[in-house]
Amino acid sequence: MSVRLKLLGVASIVSLAVLAVLALAVAPEDARQGDAYRLLYLHVPAAWLAYLAFFVTAVASALWLWPRTRSTTWDLLAGASAEVGVVFTGLTLVMGSLWGRPIWGTWWEWDARVTTTAVLFFLYLGYLALRRTGATAAERGKRCAIAAIIAFVDVPIVHFSVTWWETLHQDATVFNPDLDVQFEGFWMPFTLVWSVFAFTLLYAFLVSARLQLAELDEGREERELEIAIADRIRSDEVVPV
């Protein structure tokens, strides 16, 4: 692990520790939701991180597809970012569910944002499954880049249709107080901004570490192939042409 990566790791752990103190002790209780609202400081940055991750995946995929910027690194970055994105999409859903229980009274609400996030989760699970189907680096890069861009274009359409569908069920939403919190004072908004900052650092660390691992893995495969070829040449005493 390089020094820069280590520093990034330490910085994200420290900022997450500060976030824990800010979110649990410093930020005041919410007037309506009491302590339950504190999930906001994990839920919102996790959701932000998920969207950031999928955006990075789409951009990296586009850069791979563009012939002038094509490089295996973009493909690996797209994969690394999508992996982190899927984990945090899952966390967003779980935390939203835990938060919804005391506030909405249900674990799951067919709210447009929740439903779109769930579909998003499965879209990118499919993308990750596609990455693991075993093909040459170029073949995998091409398929996955196109799949990532299609998924990215599909998300707004899904969101639009789900939003529209949800507005038809007004009766159900009347009883749902929005999870939105009334910000008061300095510490509530500051903690939220800090949480986004801490999670972004964490994202940078996780993706860098994952990217480094993926690059090492690619290098290992190439080296193993070279060694195997060299062994074969030696054992068969074949003169390479």
Place this chain on the structure above:
Amino acid sequence: MNLLRDSLLVAGKDLRIERRSRVALQQILPFGGIVLIMFGFALDPDRGLLARVAPGLFWTAVLLASLLAVTRAFAIEDTNNARDGLRMAGLDGAAIFLGKAAAIAAQLALLEVVLGIGVVVLYDVEVRGIVLLVCTAVAATIGLAATGTVYGVLASGVRARETLVPLLVLPAVTPVMLGGTRAFEAALDGVPSDGWPWVQLLVAFGALAVIAGIMAFAPLLEEG
């Protein structure tokens, strides 16, 4: 004009294979039928309930059967290096995409007619708003076939393709499921005006899927 001719050529080839192998007729169609029966068991043949949720059940059955049709459409090119043959036939990638999508759409159309009759008979649904029903089905079928064809070629020739295609296709076609179901509900409830906006959504989704397919298909068909 060449594009149209080539697309028809590819679609004709796929449909000819289906006519001779009878996989669509003897496997996919009966699968859709048994799904309808299973819904009857799951929801208890309380006819009122079944009729009320019939649009959703119909589109779920169509979606599940379409996954089989998509996997099948690319499985026929797996043997005897048929994919290489298709690649080297000198056809435009867009034509191959449109042809394969059209063949899938034709099979889905047949499936929808049969399942539609099944829904009417089994769930005791009174057919109303036939124009809206037909327009919805046409728009949804184009979107389903185009999306399925894109993901079909994305997953063609890789490991575990049969299990990958459903995971890729289903979340992507969420708008078709929502739009098709809502528009059918509106038609059957006798308020078609509520359904037409959903048809517009389906048309837009279908158009985007066709454009995406035309753009992505040629590079995906090429090797590495």
